Amino acid sequence: MASPVKVYGPPMSTAVSRVLACLLEKGVNFQLIPVDMSKGEHKKPDYLKIQPFGQVPSFQDESISLFESRAICRYVSEKYANQGNKRLYGTNPLEKASIEQWLEAEGQSFNPPSSALVFQLAFAPRMKLKQDMGVIKQSEEKLNKVLDVYEQRLGESRFLAGDEFTLADLSHLPNTQYLVSVTDKGEMFTKRKNVGRWWSEISGRDSWTKVVDLQKPPPPKSA
Amino acid sequence: MAVLKLHGTPFSTAAMRALAALYEKELDFELVPVDMKAGQHKSEAFLALNPFGQVPAFEDGDLKLFESRAITQYIAHEHASKGTQLVSPDPKKMTILSVWMEVEAHQFDPHASKLCFEHVFKKMFGMTTDPAVVEELEGKLGKVLDVYEARLTQSKYMSGACFGLADLHHLPALHYLQGTSSKKLFDSRPHVCAWVADITARPAWAKVIALQK
Numbered sequence: 001m002a003s004p005v006k007v008y009g010p011p012m013s014t015a016v017s018r019v020l021a022c023l024l025e026k027g028v029n030f031q032l033i034p035v036d037m038s039k040g041e042h043k044k045p046d047y048l049k050i051q052p053f054g055q056v057p058s059f060q061d062e063s064i065s066l067f068e069s070r071a072i073c074r075y076v077s078e079k080y081a082n083q084g085n086k087r088l089y090g091t092n093p094l095e096k097a098s099i100e101q102w103l104e105a106e107g108q109s110f111n112p113p114s115s116a117l118v119f120q121l122a123f124a125p126r127m128k129l130k131q132d133m134g135v136i137k138q139s140e141e142k143l144n145k146v147l148d149v150y151e152q153r154l155g156e157s158r159f160l161a162g163d164e165f166t167l168a169d170l171s172h173l174p175n176t177q178y179l180v181s182v183t184d185k186g187e188m189f190t191k192r193k194n195v196g197r198w199w200s201e202i203s204g205r206d207s208w209t210k211v212v213d214l215q216k217p218p219p220p221k222s223a
Numbered sequence: 224m225a226v227l228k229l230h231g232t233p234f235s236t237a238a239m240r241a242l243a244a245l246y247e248k249e250l251d252f253e254l255v256p257v258d259m260k261a262g263q264h265k266s267e268a269f270l271a272l273n274p275f276g277q278v279p280a281f282e283d284g285d286l287k288l289f290e291s292r293a294i295t296q297y298i299a300h301e302h303a304s305k306g307t308q309l310v311s312p313d314p315k316k317m318t319i320l321s322v323w324m325e326v327e328a329h330q331f332d333p334h335a336s337k338l339c340f341e342h343v344f345k346k347m348f349g350m351t352t353d354p355a356v357v358e359e360l361e362g363k364l365g366k367v368l369d370v371y372e373a374r375l376t377q378s379k380y381m382s383g384a385c386f387g388l389a390d391l392h393h394l395p396a397l398h399y400l401q402g403t404s405s406k407k408l409f410d411s412r413p414h415v416c417a418w419v420a421d422i423t424a425r426p427a428w429a430k431v432i433a434l435q436k
Contacts, residue, residue: 052370052373052374053326053330053367053370063315064315064318064319066318066322067322068321068322068325068326068329070325071318071321071322071324071325074318074321075318075321078314078318079314093297093300093301094286096300097286097288097293097296097297098288100290100292100293100296100297101288101289101290101293103293104290104291104292104293104328105275105289105290107325107328107329108290108328109275112333146275149274149275152274153274
């Protein structure tokens with residue numbers, strides 16, 4: 001049996017959790033290796049060798065070393081095409097084209113405003129950084145426009161790329177999870193009928209439930 | 224055989240990205256102009272092709288696609304045997320290509336496209352470049368280019384020995400920025416400089432630029 005793949009980074013990182021969701025969907029055994037970002041471990045020379053931009057996650061299996069969460073997800077989906085969720089990355093070129101289109105839409109249109117909101121509303125307070133109200137307002141406006149497009153799309157199609165849950169939907173899980181569970185912006189998703197229905201379905205998947213569990217801080221050690 | 228159609232304007236960086244792929248693959252296609260000044264990209268007819276109201280949009284018979292990087296990937300795989308090889312049939316090489324395509328999309332482009340906006344597009348819309356914003360963006364892009372410099376010391380192109388999509392995706396922003404003061408970011412890094420000179424000199428790229436005349 002193949003040794004577990006390695007994922008470097010904290011599970012609370014949106015990009016790390018994107019990769020974990022994919023590994024769980026594909027039933028791939030993994031080892032999660034902590035990277036202490038509060039101590040700057042991700043900017044040290046040893047880490048920069050595997051991820052030159054000093055970001056998480058990075059990934060290794062016996063044949064390759066990778067970074068960029070969406071590239072890692074594509075790799076895992078291709079390499080393990082015949083196990084776990086076999087529809088995750090499409091089974092023919094037309095399906096794949098649609099998945100790539102919505103994966104790019106996630107990366108280019110959904111991710112920038114949603115990440116900015118996640119940082120401002122979920123992380124900045126924890127890190128005791130001052131929130132930028134201008135960025136919050138602008139990001140909310142942009143995200144609302146994107147979600148209007150999604151609302152229309154998800155009225156025509158069960159999932160973004162078609163009738164099956166794919167990488168395109170999965171890629172949205174991390175940012176949306178934060179927005180819905182720890183900020184007051186969750187309504188942006190839940191008040192839209194089709195987006196709300198879609199969020200409920202994709203976040204209710206076993207794989208995502210497990211990731212959310214991994215993101216919870218460990219219980220305090222008993223005295 | 225179905226006609227390939229690209230809807231857009233040859234001045235849009237995203238449309239130029241798709242055009243580059245079409246020319247590299249030596250494919251026959253029709254460039255359907257979209258009058259963005261007149262708001263045509265927000266018309267109902269165009270929104271049926273790209274619900275985000277952005278160019279480009281692509282048609283291959285019944286298949287409709289948007290997002291330039293999804294379009295280039297579709298073209299590269301679907302027409303693998305024609306023209307320039309832009310992706311790799313080798314899974315490991317394709318994976319490395321995929322990593323550096325993501326790098327262009329998420330590390331390079333966010334800063335490069337904002338710089339293009341400051342220097343070039345603002346002027347087109349009668350607005351003035353903000354030097355403070357330019358300086359901040361150059362700082363950020365410079366850090367990315369430091370990684371590129373180290374990378375291009377290891378290999379001639381982004382993903383290895385051959386030109387591919389990971390290089391091609393950079394062309395539109397590089398083209399615009401080479402005509403601005405931010406050119407210094409590329410000139411000051413020898414391997415990046417050589418790479419920029421190499422890829423912008425490709426005949427297929429010259430065909431894209433010719434469309435702007």
